[in-house]
């Protein structure tokens with residue numbers, strides 16, 4: 001049963017708001033939800049260099065290049081989770097109240113420690129989640145989805161179940177505590193029909209392309225190796241020598257998951273109503289070990305010489321290479337020695353068909369190749385190419401619709417024309433246009449009733465706008481209305497009069 005057939009979802013409020021869409025997980029989730037035809041809105045803040053709409057456009061154009069086809073554009077809400085009402089303008093807030101039915105809250109700061117409780121990670125992870133919960137209540141949102149982390153389990157080492165949360169565990173850092181308290185707050189909120197929690201383990205790049213937008217965790221280790229190994233001396237066989245002692249057994253399990261699998265699984269669960277209301281451990285079926293990753297790196301970099309000297313052993317006589325590695329990765333030291341077994345029964349039950357790709361040699365090679373090509377995050381994303389931002393041409397489109405309506409007058413009467421405009425591709429977007437005798441009203445998002453929807457690509461709409469500029473159409477000179485304009489609008493009108501009769 002899909003969302004629109006499920007009685008719990010029979011509502012005119014059809015939009016889902018995603019926070020964190022510019023982040024690593026969020027950009028995959030945005031792509032996957034749009035591909036599933038989800039009516040999506042995103043909450044994005046501008047940067048010093050880019051407007052919020054440009055940031056989303058950059059990401060969607062990257063996906064379009066990879067997919068080889070256009071995607072719809074989500075409704076954009078410019079805001080910030082650390083502000084009351086998420087910093088939305090009154091107009092945007094009204095829209096949210098009328099149209100939002102679901103919230104997927106993924107925005108967070110992945111900083112491990114904060115100087116004061118007013119600082120990050122608390123400010124965004126705890127304060128931000130409190131604001132998102134308040135906002136969702138005010139907007140009467142029914143279904144709340146929260147992206148937590150598997151590490152709300154803190155330093156536990158026994159099996160952790162998906163229903164577990166507070167078992168008096170100790171934590172490694174402020175990030176874990178902030179996410180733990182935020183998940184508690186979500187669980188305690190009582191204003192939603194369903195609350196669903198996703199707990200990913202350590203997220204790495206794309207299992208197929210190696211892509212990442214952040215260089216922490218495994219990518220930090222890989223970057224250091226890529227920088228430092230070529231500076232070492234080679235032995236007689238030409239192999240780089242990396243004589244480092246690591247105070248581990250080497251076989252300690254690490255729960256690592258590729259971002260594409262995390263997003264695909266969350267997307268599937270969001271789109272499966274009967275899966276809502278539970279907690280999901282997004283963890284691998286098979287853990288990774290430091291020994292495996294180092295062996296893959298030996299092969300990639302033609303190096304050798306790492307020794308595992310045993311867990312907890314004192315390191316002595318570190319060479320410069322070892323010093324650099326350990327100094328730069330010290331924030332992860334507490335994660336290296338232990339990782340619990342995470343039970344994933346709920347994931348297996350509702351998304352077991354989506355198999356988590358294991359971190360193997362090919363994947364690690366992809367990550368290093370991607371990191372090198374991307375100069376470990378230094379290559380700036382391409383500036384988005386937009387011929388026209390359609391939102392700045394809505395008046396023109398509404399007037400053209402009105403002219404065409406003149407041609408299509410039914411029984412000599414101009415009637416209210418309300419239709420959705422769904423423009424896929426660069427500069428596109430989703431709007432609702434209501435036109436009546438030269439007056440028109442524009443609302444973001446597609447209509448929530450049975451009004452027809454005019455779905456065009458950016459190329460088609462740009463072509464129509466260009467023809468419209470060139471034609472000397474007047475209200476009386478109906479025959480001069482561009483045939484291309486008339487055709488799509490005629491079909492919209494036909495559907496409208498069918499539904500009216």
Ligand SMILES: NC(=O)c1ccc[n+]([C@@H]2O[C@H](COP(=O)([O-])OP(=O)(O)OC[C@H]3O[C@@H](n4cnc5c(N)ncnc54)[C@H](OP(=O)(O)O)[C@@H]3O)[C@@H](O)[C@H]2O)c1
Pocket residue numbers: 019020021022023024025026043044045079080081082105106107108109110124128147148149150179199200201202203204214217
């Ligand atoms: N990465 C992991 O290994 C991992 C593991 C387990 C769980 N998680 C969880 O998964 C979620 C996504 O993580 P990620 O790796 O995708 O992180 P990320 O790449 O750092 O993205 C964080 C996102 O949050 C947004 N954000 C931060 N502060 C905000 C604010 N004040 N207002 C609005 N948006 C704000 C960021 O927006 P800007 O682009 O504007 O900064 C960005 O879109 C988080 O909840 C995280 O705790 C991550």
